[in-house]
Amino acid sequence: MISFLKRNNKPDFWIKYLDKFKPKSPNKISKTRFVVFDTETTGLEPATDRILSIGAIAVKNNNILVADSFEIYIKQEKFNRDTVKIHGILKQGHLKKTTEIEALEMFLNFIGNSVLVAHHIGFDLKMINTALKRMNLGRLKNKTIDTGVLYKKLNDKENKHFSLDVLCDAFKIPKHDRHTAAGDAYLTAQLFLKILSKIKQERTLHYSDLFRNSENKGLL
C-alpha cells in the first residue's frame, strides 16, 4: 500500500524504468545486453560528493556497440578543486552539461533492465543510488557485475584488490582516456570481454556464474 502510494508520486521515467523489469529478461550470456559504465565524481564520499559525468557503453554477444553508448556531464553546485586534476572536468567548461535529474533520467532510459558492469562497481552504484535517493527515488534494480570480482573467478587469482590500471596492463589494453567516465567505461568493456573469454577457456560459463559470489565491495 505504501509502495503503491510512493509509486504514484514518482516521475514517469522512474515508473517506466521499473516496468522494464516486469518481463523476464533473457538468461543467456549471448542474448544479454550488458551496460558497462563508469562515473567520475567530485570525490570518494558518496554522502557529500557528486557525480560529474557518466559514461556507458552496451555490450552484446561479444560486441561493444559504440553506437549504443552514453556520455553525459552534469552541472555542479558542489565543486571539489582537488579532484579536477584527476578527471579534468571544470565547473564551467565548454562541454554541454545537464542537470543531475536529467542525467539520471537519461541514464535510466539507457540502461533499462540491462546487466550493469563496472570496475569496482560498488562505488559507482553507491554514487548513483545516493543521487537517486536525493530525488526521492529508489535504488537501481539491475543485476550487477564487478569486473574486479569477475577477474578473481579466474584460476589462481589471489583474493586481492586489482585496480583498473593493473588489469588493463595485464590484458594489454591501451589506457587511453583514463579518468574520463566514457573512456574508463570503454576500457572496462574491453576488460570485461577479455576476462569472459579467459574464463571460458578454463571452463563452461553459464549466465548465473556471472553473478555468484559477487560481493559488492568496491572502492569505498
Next chain:
Amino acid sequence: MIMKNTIAERIYDFLKNFPPFDALKKEQLLKIAAQVKVIYVENESFIFKQEEKPNANFYVVKEGAIGLFRSVEKDNILVDKCDEGDIFGLRALIQNDIYALSAKTKEESILYAISVELLHEIIETNERAKKFLIACYSTNIKSPYAKNSKGQLFANEDVLQLNKSNINDIQTVNFHKNPVSCTKNISIKEAAQIMCSKRVGSILIVEKNKPIGIITDKDLRVKIATGKISINDKITKIMSSPVITSQEGISVAEAQIAMLKHKITHLCITKDGTPNSNLIGILSEHDIVVLHGNNPSVLVKELKRATNVNSLRYIKEKANNLLKGYIEQDIPISFILKIISEINDVLAVKAIGFSVDEMPFKPPVKFTWLALGSQGRHEQLLVTDQDNALIFENVSKENYKSTQLYFIKLAKKITKKLHFIGYDYCPAKMMASNPNWCQSISVWKNQFNKWITTPTDEAIMMCTIFFDYSLIYGDKTLVDSLSDNIFKSIGGFEVFLNFLGKNALKNPPPLSFFRQFLVEQDGKHKDQFDLKSRALMPLIDAARLIALSHHIKNVSGTISRYEKLIELEPKNKDLYQSCIDSFKILIRYRTKQGLKNGNSGRFVNLAYLSKSEKLKLKGCFKPINAIQELLNIRYNLSQMM
C-alpha cells in the same frame, strides 16, 4: 556547447591512420567511428566461413591477427594475413556474394566492424576512399602480381596516392566511338567474321541504335569453341544481355568499379547512360590498361626523337609518372629498374649529344662518360643527385691542360643540362665538371691505383662510389682498360678488399639486440630509420665487395652482382637469393616512400608504420645480418675492427 563522444573519438584516432579512412573528412569519419561495433574474438575462432552469406559488416583489425583461409577439400590454405589496420570481408559485401574465404583469428583480436550502410556512404561520397576500397577488393578477387606484395605490402597508402598525382584516375576515359555493331538477326558465324575483319574483340548487338547485347571473344571461346552452341545459331543465343551502360564522361575509377562490380570487360557508353538511349561508344578494360600510360617504348622513341633539352625534361617527368604507375601496379622491380635506367641513360646520352654539338669544335680525342653511384648501378629510380665522371684518351703532356679544359667545359654543359632535366647537382661535386673527375685514362688509372694501395677512409669512400660505374656515352675501350687496371691493382694488393669489407660493416645491422629498429640519434632525422644507409647500403656494399673479389667485370647492378655470385658460389645460393629478395623489397619500399613524400624516400618515420609493415621490414633485415656475417668471416674483419 559540444556533445562529447570520447569512445568514438578514440576509434576515430585509430581509423584515421589507415586507408581508406584517412581520406575521409573528420566529421564523416567520426560519424562512422560512432557506429562501429568493437568485437573481441578469441584465438582460433572464425569470424566467417567460406561459402557463408556475408555478414552485415566488413572488418578492420584493431589489434591481433586474422588469417584468411581457402578450404580446398580438406586442406585449409592460408591465403592472406591481416594485421593492424588491414581490412577484410569486403568483397562479399560489395558483391553481395558468399564469402570466398574463411576468416579466422591467429591470435586473440579486436576488430572494428563497419556496417554495409556506412560502406555505401563512404563509396558514394569519397572518390579516394572508393578507389582504395575497390583496389582492396579487386586484389582479393584477382590475386595479382608478386607473392611478396600480394596487393598489400606497403601498398595501402599508394593506391590513394594515385589520385593526388593525377594519373588519369579521375580523368575521363576516352572511349571508342562508332563501335563495331550488328543487328540481332545475324548468325554467330557472321558476327565472328565481322569481328575478325574489323580486328576487334567484341561486337555490340544494336536495335534501333540502342545496345541490346554484346558478344566478346570470351563468349566465343566459352560458348562456341566448346561445342555447346552451333556457329549457325543466332547471335542472340550467346549474347550477354542487357548490357551495362554508362554516360559519356565517366572517370577511369568509375569505369573500373563498374567493370568489377558487374564482372564485365566492356562498358557501353550511351547518350543518357541507360540502355534505352542511343549508343555512342564502347569502353573496354584494355582501353583502361592502355590509359594507364604504361608504354615505355613510346617514351624511349619519343626520347630518341627529342631535339632540345625542354623535351628531355618533359620526358623525364613522364618517366616519373610511369614509375608511379609501375610501383602502384606492383610491376616486378627488376623490370622497373631496367626501364627507368634505360630512360635515364638515354636522357644522359641525349644531353651529352646536345652539349657536344654546342661546343665550338669536335672533341680533340676520344672520351667516355661514366655514370657513378646509384645511376652507375642502374638503381636510380627516384630523381636524386647526379654523379658522373669523364675519361679522355691519353694526350701529350703539353696538350693535357687544354684538352682537360675542353672536356671540363663540355662536362659543365652536360651537368647543367642534367640539372635542368631534373637531376640535382652532387653536393660533394662528384661530377665530371670537377677537374679531379675529368682526367685522361692514365691519370684515372693512377687515381684508382692510389685509392686501392693507400686505403684511407676517404679513399675507401671514393671507391664505394667510383667502383659502381657504367658506360653512358663514348668509347668502350677506355672503360675496359680502366676495369682491367683496377683488377690488376687489387690483385697486387688483396688487403684492399679487407678494408672495403670493413667499410661495408661500418653500418651496424638495422636491428638492435632487442630487435628494435636502430634510429638516428640526432639531427634533422632524429628518431627516423635511415633506410638507405642501414638497409640498402649494406646489401649494395657487400655485393660490390664480393663481386670485386671475384674480378667480375662490367656488372655494376646490385641484383646482377648477386645473380653472378650465385653462379660462382652455388653453395651460397640461398643467402645471395635472399639478399636479392630483400633488396627488391627495400628499393621498392624506398621508391614508394619517396614518391609518396616527394623526397628521396631515405628516412622512414617508424611511427607511421603499422605493425605488419614493421614486421615485413624486419623480415628484410635477416639477409643483411647474414651477409655481414659472411663478410666478417671471409675477410677476417673481426681482427681489423
